[in-house]
Amino acid sequence: MSPTPPERGGYADAATAPILSGMYPDPSICRVGEEYFLANSSFEYSPGVPIWHSRDLVSWRQIGNALTRDEQFPAGRSPSSRGIYAPTLRHHDGRFWLITTNIDDVRGGHQIYHASDPAGPWSAPVCLSQLDGIDPDLTWDDEGTCLVTYCSWSETEIGIRQVAVDLERRLVLEKPRWIWHGTGLAHSEGPHLYRRGDRWYLVIAEGGTDRGHVVSVARSLSPRGPFEAAAHNPVFTHRSTAHPVQNVGHADLVERPDGSWAAVYLGTRPRGRSPRFHVNGRETFLADVRWVDDWPQFEPARRHVPTEQRDFEDDFSAPALDPRWVSPGQRPDRFVHNAPEGVVVGHVPSETGEPSGLFTRVGGDHWEADFVVDPDEGTFTVALRLDGVHWYGLHVAGGEVTAVAQIGPVRSVLRARPLPGSPVTLRVRSTEPTWNGPDDIELGIDDGTDTDVLARLDGRYLSTEVAGGFTGRLVGVWTESREVVVRRVRYSERRA
Template sequence: MSYRNPVITGFHPDPSVCRVEEDYYLVASSFEYFPGVPIFHSRDLVHWRKLGHVLNTPEQLQLEYARSSGGIYAPTIRYHQGRFYMATTNVSGGGHLLVWSDDPAGQWSEPVWIDQPGIDPDLFFDQDGTLYFSTSSGEAETGIYQSIVDPQTGQRLTEPQIIWSGTGGKHPEAPHLYYVNGTYYLILAEGGTEYGHMVTIARGPSPAGPFIGCPDNPILTHRSKSSSIQATGHADLIQAHDGSWWAVCLGIRPVGYPSRHHLGRETFLAPVHWNEAGWPEIGEGGMIAEIVNADTLPLHPWPSDNGIRDDFNGKSLGVEWNFLRNPKPDRWSLTQRPGWLTLQGSQVTLNEEDSPAFLGRRQQHFDCSVSTHLEFTPLREGDEAGLTVLMNHRFHYEIALTMLDGEQILIFRRRLGSLWKVEKTIPWLASKVILGVQADREKYIFTYRSAEEGAESAIVGEGECSMLATEVAGGFTGIYFGLYAVNGSNESVSPAYFDWFDYAPMNQ
């Protein structure tokens, strides 16, 4: 039997997983996007369906003015005595938070806050129910802090102590603690979440150690290896209901030379075997393949949502959609014009670390196309609405309707760091237009056409994927396809209406 990696494509880094009988639940980092901490469900560890998000209220997730790649870092999900627990760090507001729920697809609790240095919190419930809370120092060296915490209040019951500093790689982080066959195992990521990323492990007689490192560390890394997958690390181990062991981890799929990746850090799955010395071995020789030949659990695929059009006919947004930071409630609506998404533009643009009128979804496939039906009439200079391909506030492309020198026009624009240019302008008298993007591994092609039936698309411009890649744009996220609107003045503005949005993978 075989399966294909990554098992969750697109920007879904720092995966953490737990099991409840024959069901599996996984969470990932979400940074400045709202709602936060996407949560997935699987019956086989290979096929995952998105249930929604753990943090979906402003009280749970404060992202106002969060910097790009700020916000939510590295969650951990665990199940203990009938209840799900999730801990994460909001580096832009509040620090470590802990929430819980009896239903992972339902509403989660209000957060309790835990005062401890660092990032990347881990939750470990020992056999007597004691909750050990471990965090990375967040520094280039140092190590892993640990304390005992009351899960109901977040109060620390002991002072944080350094329990292990790793093997000497920079940024020892992403701790996860396990109890296996009478021994406590502590797994870390080291080397930074770039091309030197790796997974190391140690074991000891108690949750606090002392920990002795595995002689074969790192147990997972693709550094300096010829592989289509790079930067593997930040792993979490899980024992399946059939007794087999698995690891989820993050990795990237770079394109070209020099290597650049734009889809973000994705979620990968690898089999785990325990050797005679009692250490886990991940994948094949500490590496992960795109096509993995392994005895999996009985496969349980979910109905595919690839290529489905979102008509915005529902009472709520689909689980694939995110806002940039906390959305302003009066800036978007599904009811103002039923069957359409309405965006009411503000003066906040995509160039700011703020909350623009924006709604986006991840790019999850190299080869794909997106399109949307926009109805918008700009009234003043600077009024604008359209479709963006966005990595962060300093690196993005747009195709949009706007007004320039009193004329309504269609524009294609690039924002690449300090370089900004409207590449092309086309007079456009109609209020309706179909905007599109065709993507492959190398480029984005931007298209437009009349909303009249039978109209053909024309190309307005193209942009390199590599210019939006992390190696150029920086940060920890991945590409979003977004719908947006801007108000060029303090006066009232015509709303932007989006009738539908298509996302269609190709050649998958």
């Protein structure tokens, strides 16, 4: 059985529910005809930059990952919350174009890729090593000149710079120019440029990607400026409100075929007692955009999101791994191979010490993940991971399974029990909180009749508010020695 799509059993309001639940931050979107394509940041995880397809902006299917080779993203060399930062995805002259920043690449600068099919393969990068900063954007002026607009950290200034480039000759054509320093808030970043009518609009993020996050806009008659800021900036924010979606910003706009506009943006869903805790990372949300006096006005999207579109059951019988599977260490194709009964996961170290394992993002309010494995003589761990030093897991070795909690430098070994006969189902579950946090995490083993819960742990310690960084939770399996056969993984999200 190959990975099967879920039945569409329920819907949620797009004003408060993400269109992509889980760690899918910094969304960038483009439209080709009736179809939409979207890319996200991926940080240390490989393969990098998930690529999505939709026809309605609320039902999305992952069609691939853009960065699948070492020449694009050297796997296993980026520690937690580093690696691949915010991309921009565009379509121009029959090609898809992707620009992003790998902040750990020795080649430096922003990197540009192209593909005829957004599902891949994507080209080797054009590296703009002369440029500093992050969050690059691609657009083309009326003469067809490509402009890269980005967040610059040059010298003592932070703001938005721009430079013309020749993609065919791989040349930067001019000295970078400052075009806007924002409205005076911190961290002017995430720029995107759009043409609408006679004007060009520069949309940026400000305030940092935490609770003060906002969207601001300026406009000009030229993509090179000078830019006039909207008098009512910020044009979109949830700061200092009780809205269930916080940290909103880093928006990218798209025009629908009927001439109306929408925006995708990142947000978080903090829960629990103050300061409240978000655990899924920054997720992708949808807004409607209405133009008032030739300025964009963000409004709640009047759409419904399928609540079960992330559920899956995978028995790994397909010839290739589903694109949902990623690794914080080496790429999966270096330590995973097919077997008649599932996939074999081996042990391959990474330069950073991050585990080379099969991981998938989690995202619901509450959820359950079952890993059906043949332990054999391997030593391995099934775990929920926020980063390399914040995870809860089930460690299997020597015929026993042990619940383990890693919180910073402290590793706690909790209850252990003998393994039942093979295969065995190891279960990680997010459930209702008992410690005023976002959730509790249960670590258990299914013995065929019931779940033996070895530990129930406070979910706050696997949150961004505790661990810091830019990522969210993933659940997966890695080995410390020998191999383990993973027969099947089932994952389902439940809304509280």
